Amino acid sequence: MTLRVAIVGGGPAGIYAADILTKAADQGVDVSVDILERLPAPFGLVRYGVAPDHPRIKEIIKALQRVIAKPQVRFLGNVEYGVDVKIEDLREFYDAVVVSTGAMGDRDLGIPGEEHSLGAADFVSWYDAHPDVPQTWPLEATSVAVLGVGNVALDVARVLAKTGDEMLVTDIPPHVHAALKAKTITDVHVFARRGPAYAKFSPLELRELNHSPNVEVIVHPEGFDVDAHGMAHIAEHKSQKMVLNTLTSWVGAEPVGKPHRIHLHFAEAPVEILAEDGRVTTLRTERTHSPNADGNVEGTGEITDWDVQQVYRAIGYRSTALPGLPFDDRAAVIPNDGGRVLDLDGTPIPGTYVTGWIKRGPVGLIGHTKSDAAETVGHLLAETRQTATARRPEDVDAYFAERDLEVVTHTSWERLDAHEIALGEAEGRTRVKVATRAEMLEAGRA
Incomplete structure (x- = not known):
């Protein structure tokens, strides 16, 4: 049976974790990954934290794009953890949850x-x-x-x-x-x-x-x-x-x-x-x-x-607390041991993991993020058992449909991406960003 994993946060940390998880087939483990992102676009701080006059750094998006296009990975954008879905819901749909919400404050x-x-x-x-x-x-x-x-x-x-x-x-x-x-x-x-x-x-x-x-x-x-x-x-x-x-x-x-x-x-x-x-x-x-x-x-x-x-x-930067999960306010991280989320008494919470800046603090470059994700995924694959009760992707889709939530899929993102590139071509630029959520959703529907 396929191991179902939810990754909360579609920035580099979460996408690297997804990439490593999909390669678990080499170890004889079949894994299906859903990346839940609160914005209608992936890539986190690479898209919204790198200065616009530094396009060289944004080249990493090409590699990240290849990961979310993998058949074992689903991108589910415009989904906000704590508002549209709770940790209890995720544990019903997935065998493991990896939190990679980064730091925005x-x-x-x-x-x-x-x-x-x-x-x-x-x-x-x-x-x-x-x-x-x-x-x-x-x-x-x-x-x-x-x-x-x-x-x-x-x-x-x-x-x-x-x-x-x-x-x-x-x-x-x-x-x-x-x-x-x-x-x-x-x-x-x-x-x-x-x-x-x-x-x-x-x-x-x-x-x-x-x-x-x-x-x-x-x-x-x-x-x-x-x-x-x-x-x-x-x-x-x-x-x-x-x-x-x-x-x-x-x-x-x-x-x-x-x-x-x-x-x-x-x-x-x-x-x-x-x-x-x-x-x-x-x-x-x-x-x-x-x-x-x-x-x-x-x-x-x-x-x-x-x-x-x-x-x-x-x-x-500083990370913020997430509903239903422990948080070390002084260090501004989710308490963890090598990526295994720890409860208030210091014991690991089964099936719950963390990677990226909300795991280690806002330090380090992309290389650190990759090794960080590898550590977390290593523990996940060694420890996680199949516990989800509603484990089909269709169950997740039905949950969001019942709540009338417009979920941005990878196909929707590709439409938005093409729309921004077309706006840029009209002005002799690589792209022009769409700035509002409503416009982003509309472009994804076209």
């Missing part, structure tokens, strides 16, 4: 005035035309601050600094282009709590920062120090050395007079955001230093006030 800063800041994840969702976010975004500023030195922070800084017309070669829809074209931002200040030896962005992302003909990168020498601890850290991480080499080549470079600037500030920790009548007026930071080899920092007492009108938090 922003981590908090924990400083006074934080309520006046903007979340980088929210901004990314807006410029990537996520169907569940408003189509407007406040861009009334000339100088803004971005807190964090990961790749998301660089994406946010780059999109804020580039002109709207530069972004028109990407897949952004008209409302995003119009807002970016109308913005008045001239200076974007990126702040790192630690020194340059500990910057977390990748070498390629950093180098691409100054490729725009309208944006120059300024690395400020204040705080740009690499002590013995920093040198030891660089020696252990090849990519960190490449990042430092690029940053060093930019320190003290003569301005070339481009109309927009991205400023990189190191060893500056945010301590307060000041606002008047709800509008940001100042970011206050404190100079830091690293007294130990662990890279942690301490404040020096040297305070600087920065004249900015917006502050973006780009210090990491």
Whole structure:
């Protein structure tokens, strides 16, 4: 009898888990997989978390597309866990459930005035035309601050600094282009709590920062120090050395007079955001230093006030709790042992697994996601027994039909995909994203 598995979340983590499960036939196990995704489109953060001017990264969609097109896999979009289906229902239809809902929220800063800041994840969702976010975004500023030195922070800084017309070669829809074209931002200040030896962005992302003909990168020498601890850290991480080499080549470079600037500030920790009548007026930071080899920092007492009108938090994503499943609010993950979901008393919950960022936290690249999924699926295949009472795909279809839910199938997604590509061809672009859920569903019906 076929092993029935539900995967909740259609991003890379869930799709990789599906791919590994379908290869279980090599081990003599016949597996059928349903991927349940709350959006009418698959691919998660690859579609809604990668900056539109980075199409190279989105090439991974081709590989993910091949997985969801497999005959053993069904894509069931526009299905929201906790609203359209509960964990009890899934256990009736499937022998095992794998949760891979990722992380879409922003981590908090924990400083006074934080309520006046903007979340980088929210901004990314807006410029990537996520169907569940408003189509407007406040861009009334000339100088803004971005807190964090990961790749998301660089994406946010780059999109804020580039002109709207530069972004028109990407897949952004008209409302995003119009807002970016109308913005008045001239200076974007990126702040790192630690020194340059500990910057977390990748070498390629950093180098691409100054490729725009309208944006120059300024690395400020204040705080740009690499002590013995920093040198030891660089020696252990090849990519960190490449990042430092690029940053060093930019320190003290003569301005070339481009109309927009991205400023990189190191060893500056945010301590307060000041606002008047709800509008940001100042970011206050404190100079830091690293007294130990662990890279942690301490404040020096040297305070600087920065004249900015917006502050973006780009210090990491955060997962959210799911109905009917345990959640470690402090670590913002579903508690698990190698992907086996643990109950509050620490015992594994039969047939319930987790993979991706909601398993390990929002760290690591695609390679980590693959190995993560392999670990989880390994436990699933070794432990899962056939327990579903209504195990046919038709039973699932009937359940959603009874609730008058419009489920987006792989065929529906292919229609939406072709529609977006056609919109792009009309404008000489690769694609133009459809921005609302209603439009996405309509395109899938055509």
